[in-house]
Amino acid sequence: MTVRFVIIGGGPAGNTAATVAASLGAQVTMIERDIVGGAAHLWDCIPSKAMIATGNALSELESAPKMGLEASGRLDDAALRVRVAGAEAKLRDGVTGLLESQGVRILRGSGRLVGPHRVAAVTADGTEELEADAILLATGSRPRVPDWVTVDGDRILTTRQAYPPPVLPDHLVVIGSGVTGVEFTHMFSSLGSQVTLLVSRQQVLPTKDPEVAAALEEEFLRRGVTLLKGARATSIGREDDKVFIGCEDGRALDGSHALLCIGAVPNSEDLGCAEAGVETNESGHVPGNRHCQTNVAHIYSAGDLSGRLPLSSVAAMQGRKIAEHVMGLTAIEHRHLDYDKAAQAIFTDPEIAEVGIAEAEAFSVGRKLRVTKVPLSSNAKALINGDTRGFVKILSDPATGVVLGGAIVGRNAAELISVVAVAVTNALKVADIVDSLLVHPALAESLADAAY
Numbered sequence: 312m313t314v315r316f317v318i319i320g321g322g323p324a325g326n327t328a329a330t331v332a333a334s335l336g337a338q339v340t341m342i343e344r345d346i347v348g349g350a351a352h353l354w355d356c357i358p359s360k361a362m363i364a365t366g367n368a369l370s371e372l373e374s375a376p377k378m379g380l381e382a383s384g385r386l387d388d389a390a391l392r393v394r395v396a397g398a399e400a401k402l403r404d405g406v407t408g409l410l411e412s413q414g415v416r417i418l419r420g421s422g423r424l425v426g427p428h429r430v431a432a433v434t435a436d437g438t439e440e441l442e443a444d445a446i447l448l449a450t451g452s453r454p455r456v457p458d459w460v461t462v463d464g465d466r467i468l469t470t471r472q473a474y475p476p477p478v479l480p481d482h483l484v485v486i487g488s489g490v491t492g493v494e495f496t497h498m499f500s501s502l503g504s505q506v507t508l509l510v511s512r513q514q515v516l517p518t519k520d521p522e523v524a525a526a527l528e529e530e531f532l533r534r535g536v537t538l539l540k541g542a543r544a545t546s547i548g549r550e551d552d553k554v555f556i557g558c559e560d561g562r563a564l565d566g567s568h569a570l571l572c573i574g575a576v577p578n579s580e581d582l583g584c585a586e587a588g589v590e591t592n593e594s595g596h597v598p599g600n601r602h603c604q605t606n607v608a609h610i611y612s613a614g615d616l617s618g619r620l621p622l623s624s625v626a627a628m629q630g631r632k633i634a635e636h637v638m639g640l641t642a643i644e645h646r647h648l649d650y651d652k653a654a655q656a657i658f659t660d661p662e663i664a665e666v667g668i669a670e671a672e673a674f675s676v677g678r679k680l681r682v683t684k685v686p687l688s689s690n691a692k693a694l695i696n697g698d699t700r701g702f703v704k705i706l707s708d709p710a711t712g713v714v715l716g717g718a719i720v721g722r723n724a725a726e727l728i729s730v731v732a733v734a735v736t737n738a739l740k741v742a743d744i745v746d747s748l749l750v751h752p753a754l755a756e757s758l759a760d761a762a763y
Contacts, residue, residue, distance in 0.1 A: 313338050316637055317430045317441050319422035320449035322349025323623045324613035326406050327630030328447050333413035335638040340441055341415055342422035342432045348406040350451055356623055357402055358395045358474035359494060363658050365391055366501025370660060377697050386502055395474055424583030427607060445609045445637040448597055450582060452575035452615035460547040466554050467547055468570050480504045480568035484556055486544045487572035488515040490657050495570055497659040500534050507537040509544055520670055523663055526720045577616045601647045602636045603629050625653050654732040656725035661701045664728035667716025667735040668706055681709040685760045687721045691752035698722050703761040712740040723754055730758055
């Protein structure tokens with residue numbers, strides 16, 4: 312019997328599940344109300360990274376003299392907008408084409424559970440009810456907007472209104488110093504805006520390795536970014552072309568624009584979870600087990616909606632695992648998702664990447680670690696590139712030599728961390744990295760140096 316698989320949401324989780332399940336013989340229908348490929352992915356991740364790459368190119372031009380070049384650069388707002396829109400369109404068309412080539416039926420509209428095995432799809436042509444043997448909820452999230460601020464999309468912005476904003480800010484105040492906040496701080500400072508970053512605690516990236524955070528703070532200060540530490544915003548107002556921000560401790564500041572980077576909320580309302588008996592938690596997320604099953608076994612949850620790591624890579628992997636589970640492939644040997652081993656990157660300059668166990672967390676619970684670290688200033692390729700900022704750190708078990716984690720700050724950190732991620736996922740030892748014959752000269756050589 313053909314499995315009828317209905318997916319609500321066409322982001323990385325939904326479209327990956329759709330293509331994999333369809334390739335395995337399922338009859339797949341996917342419902343998407345905004346953008347095939349995912350709003351968080353194509354409206355957040357890709358545009359921001361495209362703008363960051365443009366900012367990085369400007370920074371490269373600034374450093375041209377030390378490379379023996381004469382160069383100058385000027386930001387072309389119109390060309391940047393075309394570039395961002397072009398990247399979105401190509402990825403969206405690519406995802407849509409792949410889905411259609413696999414025979415996935417795509418309905419443009421909103422999906423809602425109307426029973427344990429029934430989904431209502433509301434499209435421009437009306438409402439269609441679909442029978443399903445398996446259902447995936449992957450409706451994503453949206454930027455969190457607290458009740459003490461009114462977003463106007465002009466001067467007071469959420470992240471989705473900043474790719475690019477209506478005008479490049481003269482002085483941008485970024486509220487929130489997590490991953491999203493520091494990426495936007497880097498992006499706009501590299502594009503020429505004055506930036507003030509509100510840091511609610513005493514370091515940026517409060518959940519990350521302190522050495523990593525310190526390296527990023529140093530670079531921000533070098534670029535002229537103002538770091539306002541211990542500052543928690545409680546009010547934002549606007550008067551003409553200025554915004555005014557008030558903080559919990561009484562401090563106040565102003566700028567030309569304010570950007571909210573204070574988390575996201577899941578798109579679980581009006582999803583019909585109660586009608587199907589699917590449980591949500593206090594935050595509105597729809598949790599699942601190791602197979603991403605909700606409390607209703609044939610209904611799955613993935614991506615930002617699941618409350619797991621809000622990463623496109625994690626969502627896509629969830630989608631693949633769900634499709635395999637729906638089609639019965641877990642009857643054979645199957646590797647479950649281990650969220651603690653997910654590689655993560657922050658696209659600042661220098662880039663930051665981490666995977667596996669965190670040094671501070673391990674020491675806080677008394678776990679013994681072998682920590683080895685080398686600066687990129689000792690790497691030949693870094694010297695050739697004219698960029699020796701950062702370091703490579705490898706964390707391993709002192710008794711067995713098994714690689715438990717790593718942290719990298721520097722050029723191409725997001726690429727280099729993949730080697731450490733493979734080692735962590737497969738319980739490789741530091742000797743496996745050290746004994747690998749790597750390219751010379753290459754930044755990757757520092758991985759072996761750090762593992763030694």
